[in-house]
Amino acid sequence: MNGLYDEIRVAVHSVWTRRWLVLAVAWGICILGWLAVASIPNRYDSRARLLVDVNQILPDDGTGGSFGAGQQIDQIRETLTSARNLEKVAATTGLIGADAGERDKAGAVAMLQQNIKVVPQQQNIFELTSSVGIGSLSDADNAKLASGILDSLITVFRDDQLRGGRVNTREGLKFLDSQIADREKGLREIEARRAAFEAQNIGLIPGGTGSPAQRVEAARAELGQIDSQLVSAQAQLAAANGQLASTPQSVPGVGGGVGGSVARQQLAGAQNELSSMRARGLTDAHPDVIALKSQIASLKAIADREGSGGGGGGMQN
Known part of the structure; x- marks a missing residue:
């Protein structure tokens, strides 16, 4: 120690x-x-949050979606940081001049790809970050460039999407115009065939004036009136048949018995009433018709029994 x-x-x-x-x-x-x-050199970071309508950029094709959530995010990230977009950003922010060569453009694009990050926060929200620290520039210029890179990137992305939307809309309008033209052509052909048919068959509908369609409608109206008249005539015929069936074929004479004459008169009245019921539309299943039929059957039996017992003749009605 x-x-x-x-x-x-x-x-x-x-x-x-x-x-x-x-x-x-x-x-x-x-x-x-x-x-x-x-x-x-000092590095300056600029951040922005971008809301992207994924369905508008990558529309669903109606088959359950051909892109998954991860594929959609990767597709949008690649679109944001594509070489074409970054070249436009470099030209807008002044990193390359108008007469820059391909080597300068490639260098500026590579620098931007390293300094720009796209981080998805949700399915349609992305956080963009640009980090700039160029030694030849002052701190104020670096800060301004970091902010300008994000502004230019978002502007280029938005313009591309708007341009694509206008192109899709223009193509959709062209398709609709072509469909309308086809339908118009088809309608004209149908109208021409109808006019030719009317010209060839105008003599098939006799009488009347006006176009063939009007004459057909008039004929149909006349046919409906005839049908209604036929139904009325059939009802009158049924009533006449009922009255004829209720009329007895012979009128009891003087020599006939009083009882037989009364039974036949009651039978004739019952038959007349039955015909009236049928003329009113009552069927055989109606309770009144059933009761009247049973009464007619009993009256026929009484009339036959009294008529067979003698006592009377009669004169033909």
Whole structure:
């Protein structure tokens, strides 16, 4: 323990004797470090959040979606940082001049691809970050360039989408115009065939004036009137048949019995009433018709029984 303490005292004493040399070395290291740090340009970051309508850029084809969520995000990221867009951004922000060569353009595009990050936060929200630290520019210029790169990138992306939307709309309008023209052509052909048919068959509808269509409608109206008249005549015929059926074929004579004459008169009245019921449209299943039929059957039996018992003749009606 004492030996270690002695060694520490010896080391401290040797450093103290050379303190000015150590101080000079420390100051030299600090100055070199400060110069190195000062030579590093300041980097300025600019951030923006972009809301993208994924369905408008990558529309669903109606088959359940050919793009998954990850594929849609990758597609939009590649569209944002494509070489064509970044070349437009470099030209807009002044990183390359109007007469820049292909090598300068490729270098500017590579620099932007390294300094621009696209991070998806949600399915349709993306965070854009541009980091700029060019040593030949001042801090204010670097800060302005970082903000301008994002503004130009968003503007180029928006213009491309609007231009694509206008192209799609123009193509859709052309398609609709072609469909309308085809329908118009078809309608004209149908009208021409109809006119030719009317001209060839105008004599098939006798009498009347006006166009064939009007004459057909008039004929249909006349046919409807005839049908209604036929129905009325059939109803009158049914009533006449009912009255004829209720009229007895013979009128009881003087020599006939009084009982037989009364039974036949009641039978004739019942038959007349039955015919009236049928003329009113009552069927054989109606309760009144059933009761009247049973009464007619009993009256026929009485009339036949009294007529067979003698006592009477009659004269033909």
